[in-house]
Amino acid sequence: MRPGERPEISRLPLFAEMREEERDRLFAASFLQVFPPELTLFEAGQQADFLHVLVDGLVELKAANHGRETSLTLVEPLHSFILAAVVTDMPYLMTARTLSASRILLVPAELVRGLIRQDKALMMAVIRELANGYREFVRALTDLKLRQSTERIGNHLLLQSRRRGGADNFQLKGEKKMLASLLGMTPENLSRGFGALAAEGVIISGSQVSITDRARLEAFSHPDPFYDPL
Amino acid sequence: MRPGERPEISRLPLFAEMREEERDRLFAASFLQVFPPELTLFEAGQQADFLHVLVDGLVELKAANHGRETSLTLVEPLHSFILAAVVTDMPYLMTARTLSASRILLVPAELVRGLIRQDKALMMAVIRELANGYREFVRALTDLKLRQSTERIGNHLLLQSRRRGGADNFQLKGEKKMLASLLGMTPENLSRGFGALAAEGVIISGSQVSITDRARLEAFSHPDPFYDPL
DNA sequence: TCGTATATTTGATATTTATCAATCGAATCC
DNA sequence: GGATTCGATTGATAAATATCAAATATACGA
Numbered sequence: 001m002r003p004g005e006r007p008e009i010s011r012l013p014l015f016a017e018m019r020e021e022e023r024d025r026l027f028a029a030s031f032l033q034v035f036p037p038e039l040t041l042f043e044a045g046q047q048a049d050f051l052h053v054l055v056d057g058l059v060e061l062k063a064a065n066h067g068r069e070t071s072l073t074l075v076e077p078l079h080s081f082i083l084a085a086v087v088t089d090m091p092y093l094m095t096a097r098t099l100s101a102s103r104i105l106l107v108p109a110e111l112v113r114g115l116i117r118q119d120k121a122l123m124m125a126v127i128r129e130l131a132n133g134y135r136e137f138v139r140a141l142t143d144l145k146l147r148q149s150t151e152r153i154g155n156h157l158l159l160q161s162r163r164r165g166g167a168d169n170f171q172l173k174g175e176k177k178m179l180a181s182l183l184g185m186t187p188e189n190l191s192r193g194f195g196a197l198a199a200e201g202v203i204i205s206g207s208q209v210s211i212t213d214r215a216r217l218e219a220f221s222h223p224d225p226f227y228d229p230l
Numbered sequence: 231m232r233p234g235e236r237p238e239i240s241r242l243p244l245f246a247e248m249r250e251e252e253r254d255r256l257f258a259a260s261f262l263q264v265f266p267p268e269l270t271l272f273e274a275g276q277q278a279d280f281l282h283v284l285v286d287g288l289v290e291l292k293a294a295n296h297g298r299e300t301s302l303t304l305v306e307p308l309h310s311f312i313l314a315a316v317v318t319d320m321p322y323l324m325t326a327r328t329l330s331a332s333r334i335l336l337v338p339a340e341l342v343r344g345l346i347r348q349d350k351a352l353m354m355a356v357i358r359e360l361a362n363g364y365r366e367f368v369r370a371l372t373d374l375k376l377r378q379s380t381e382r383i384g385n386h387l388l389l390q391s392r393r394r395g396g397a398d399n400f401q402l403k404g405e406k407k408m409l410a411s412l413l414g415m416t417p418e419n420l421s422r423g424f425g426a427l428a429a430e431g432v433i434i435s436g437s438q439v440s441i442t443d444r445a446r447l448e449a450f451s452h453p454d455p456f457y458d459p460l
Numbered sequence: 461t462c463g464t465a466t467a468t469t470t471g472a473t474a475t476t477t478a479t480c481a482a483t484c485g486a487a488t489c490c
Numbered sequence: 491g492g493a494t495t496c497g498a499t500t501g502a503t504a505a506a507t508a509t510c511a512a513a514t515a516t517a518c519g520a
Contacts, residue, residue, distance in 0.1 A: 063372040066452040070375040072368065084361040093368050116357070123353050127346070130360040131314040137367035138302065138323050142293040144374055145300040145414050148506070176468065184375050186508055191469050206468095206516085222296040378476070406498065416478060421499050436486090436498095 005032075005055060009105060012053065014080050014129055017121035026115060030107040041096040041104070048085035048092050050106040054078065057102025060178060061094040071181040073136070074099075074174060083129055086112050099174050139224075147222070149185045153193040154221030156183055157202055157209055168214070172207040231262050235285060239335060242283065244310050244359055247351035256345060260337040271326040271334070278315035278322050280336040284308065287332025290408060291324040301411040303366070304329075304404060313359055316342050329404050369454075377452070379415045383423040384451030386413055387432055387439055398444070402437040 006027065009015065015023060032055065035041065041052070044063060052059075059075040061082075072094055075081045085092045086109040116123050143152055156179075164170050172179060180190035194204040200220040201213030211217060231239075236257065239245065245253060262285065265271065271282070274293060282289075289305040291312075302324055305311045315322045316339040346353050373382055386409075394400050402409060410420035424434040430450040431443030441447060 065376045065454055068376045084364045087357050088361045093365055127317050127356055130364055131318045134314045134360055134364045135323055137364060137371055141367055141371045146295045146298045224295055
């Protein structure tokens, strides 16, 4: 682990309130591993052996059925993933794949399950994380069912902006092909959607997003103020 | 509460392992209320005041945006709902509405949050429930993104069959209008889908479902064995 | 820097799904 | 029992989205 990283990981909501002793045990048993881009970390259906914490890089969680596949979420650094599979000791529901070179802290699932029982702060943090993850998927499902494709794009851009502190200019993460899959549409339709949004207050050029008229974009996209996470 | 109901509610996974003392406090502060059909219990955006446990009846959880609305899940008796909002002390994400006359146990949210901290068994049960709820929504999102409407209907019927112990004949719950919304399609397309499935091993007549050729229905619907809940 | 592979965009068309309109059918109310 | 109401079905059409096929752009390696 690089200097400065352990304190940083310790500040994750999941680990921040733990007792020092349990945190030491957790770090001692975990290891940080580097993965190349485009590598599948695990497949849906496999037993959950490790809680993953993305320290650096970008990871996609996806699902497949009968030859078709779709991207479900994008994990950014300093977030853990697949906590639900780890705590329930059930198989992974999603396949994880690195998008860029990534460093990932692997925490043995068995240890997490044990520590949850011993450390009340960790237990509460797990509850909070699961509840937030749950809400994120409720939101994603509602988004897909109630909005059509161009509106979903608009909302996605507004959400990204909010996560960057309300910035009007920012970069998209990952390839557009993958963004299209995340938003539940083809790359062709994502592209056309970007075109249509030029008239609604955002310009997309390459991976650069510029919100030129936020009020207009909001009027077009109908965001739900109370349920956007973060 | 009717005789025999309290023991029954106590056997819910959520409460089963709690210490007797905490369970007494919980029941003492809760109350069972009867609601007529078609009544909105709470709206998305409201603060979560009570954990709800459906004792009898049928409840729909739905979401709305910009005039459009959709059904997200159907709650059947002896399940709790909106645990995520209660434990995080955040607003409800979904609107709840009774479909039939329903009896619901209302547990003050503040008390649930307090007891979670004191009773390790309850805490673990909350983690399990949240993780299961999370997985259910991952599954719903995947279903919607990867399958087209008639396949979704086929899978829904297979899942209902599994929940009834693999029965080939059973009744659909709720109105078809609501089932269509749950499955992310219009009532017209649900109806046409039922028609198409007659050639794929299921006959639907009114609310009566008869699976006549399960192998064929499975071949058509491509269920994911490892992730159907229950 | 050029050439090649790959992603993105654009256009034409096909498929899926929604909408609108009408009819059918089952439950309910006098 | 018969009228009425509302949900479900069916048919015709429209809208949204996907697919297929180029054409352009972009990134990357020799």
